[in-house]
Amino acid sequence: MQKLGEFKLPHFFNYPPYFTLQPVRDTREKQIQLWKELILDYCKTQKTFVIALEEEFPLFTNHVIERSLTHEAREAFLSALVSEGRAEWMDKGHRKCLILWHRIQDWADILIQFAKDNGLEDGVVTIEEIRSGTESQGTDLHGIDRTILNRALKLLEQKGKLVVFKGTSTDDEGVKFSV
Amino acid sequence: MRRRPGIGGLQTHAAARDQFRLLGENVAKIRTDLMKEQLATFRSQLEDFARKHKNDIRKNPAFRSQFHEMCAKVGVDPLASNKGFWAELLGIGDFYYELGVQIVDICLATRAHNGGLINLQELCHLLRQRRKNDRGVVSEDDCLRAISKLKVLGSGFEVISVGKRKLVRSVPTELNKDHNEILELAQAQGFVTVVEVERRLSWSSGRAIDALDTLLDEGLAMIDDGHRDGRRRYWFPCVSPISSSIAVDS
Known part of the structure; x- marks a missing residue:
């Protein structure tokens, strides 16, 4: 089986027609389903958060069979993810897409778990510590996209589970949990 | 016998006819009895044989197939009913019911991918994968x-022959001769182009496009516009070798 680094590619990835958006509805739905799963799976294992449609992305080209997804196909697959709440367009022109391999709600739950695991139920932690500190090492939070983290924090703030406060500079924000 | 006039003559004639009839019936009865006896012997020998080679029948697909042939010749269908001697003795009925259920399962699982038409070889391959833990081989x-x-x-399960291959159809799609010829052509590379169909089958382009469109609509074909030469390729998951490795759950 073909691999991308450590990532095992599904068989359909080697079947040329899967790189052309199918005109018949039933076939297209199946095709989109397979691609959606592949994109989420890949992003999760590679910790990829943003896909830029016009740039090289390992899944969009298969050099072995010399096929590449058209812009139309890329947009169709990502739009399908967006409509399911598993992705969000970052601009109106649909050039960049934020991939939510965990939904925002799930990220919020992970944050709460993180606080509990590290005895921070009433504690304070900086955002940088969440993203790159030793406490988050080995968890999905390590290296989390800033936008996604902010969204999850905002959701928890609305629920009164934490307060985000500013430090002296913008990249010095902190979080006070009250779980 | 010369016919003589009078009542006596008529009576004799009737009596003689009765005698002949009786004799005839006797002969016929003896013959049928003999036949019945022979058949019974054959059947009991077949049963003995089945009992003796029970394990071979269960485990060895070639042996099983020959046994079926033999049964068919004497008019015994071990699969006809799940009850009765044969099923009890061999459990063959259950074996095929089980296979049947698994085949339906595989056909349904791969339908989205192949449009309900699957290569017999591929079906067997998937069946074997699924039955890995079972002893015995499936042919x-x-x-x-x-x-x-x-x-x-x-439910419209049917085996159709396309070229050298057998395809199993699990959808009620009717394939006409044109479709069959295209499928046969596609077996070489897994795909065809309109130009290729026109040239190889000497069809008009309208005929080729029409047949390909139908196959596309039925979900039996997928288009591929990604090749360098810019020619649209029509791929057929049911005949192309790549699909043989696609797992049921993918």
């Missing part, structure tokens, strides 16, 4: 037998 002959039993359900 294509077993598959065909199980499929023939599925016909009872009226």
Whole structure:
């Protein structure tokens, strides 16, 4: 089986027609389903958060069979993810897409778990510590996209589970949990 | 016998006719008895044989197929009913019912990918994968037998021959001669182009496009516009070798 680094590619990835958006509805739905799963799976294992449609992305080209997804196909697959709440367009022109391999709600739950695991139920932690500190090492939070983290924090703030406060500079924000 | 006039003559004639009839019946009875006896002997020997080679029949697909042939010749169908001697003795009925259920399962699982038409070889391959833990091997002959039993359900399971290959159809799509010829052509590379169909089958372009469009609509074909030469390729998951490795759950 073909691999991308450590990532095992599904068989359909080697079947040329899967790189052309199918005109018949039933076939297209199946095709989109397979691609959606592949994109989420890949992003999760590679910790990829943003896909830029016009740039090289390992899944969009298969050099072995010399096929590449058209812009139309890329947009169709990502739009399908967006409509399911598993992705969000970052601009109106649909050039960049934020991939939510965990939904925002799930990220919020992970944050709460993180606080509990590290005895921070009433504690304070900086955002940088969440993203790159030793406490988050080995968890999905390590290296989390800033936008996604902010969204999850905002959701928890609305629920009164934490307060985000500013430090002296913008990249010095902190979080006070009250779980 | 010369016919003589009078009542006496008529009576004699009637008596003689009765005698002949009796004799005839006797002869016929002896013959049928003999035949019945022979058949019974044959049947009991077949049963003995089955009992003796029970394990071979269960485990060895070639042996199983020959046994089926032998049964067919004497008019015994071990699959006809799940009850009775044969099923009890061999459990063959269950074996084929089980295969049948698994075949239906595989056909349904791969339908989205192949439009309900699957290569018999691929089906067997998937069946074997699924039955990995079971002892005994499943042959294509077993598959065909199980499929023939599925016909009872009226669900439109059918085996069609396209070129050298056998395809199993699990959707009520009717394939006409044109479609069959295209499928046969596609077996070489897994795909065809309009130009290729026109040239190889000497068709008008309208005829080729029409048939390909139908196959596309039925979900049996997928288009591929990604090749360097810019020619649209029509791929057929049911005949192309790549699909043979696609797992049921993918």
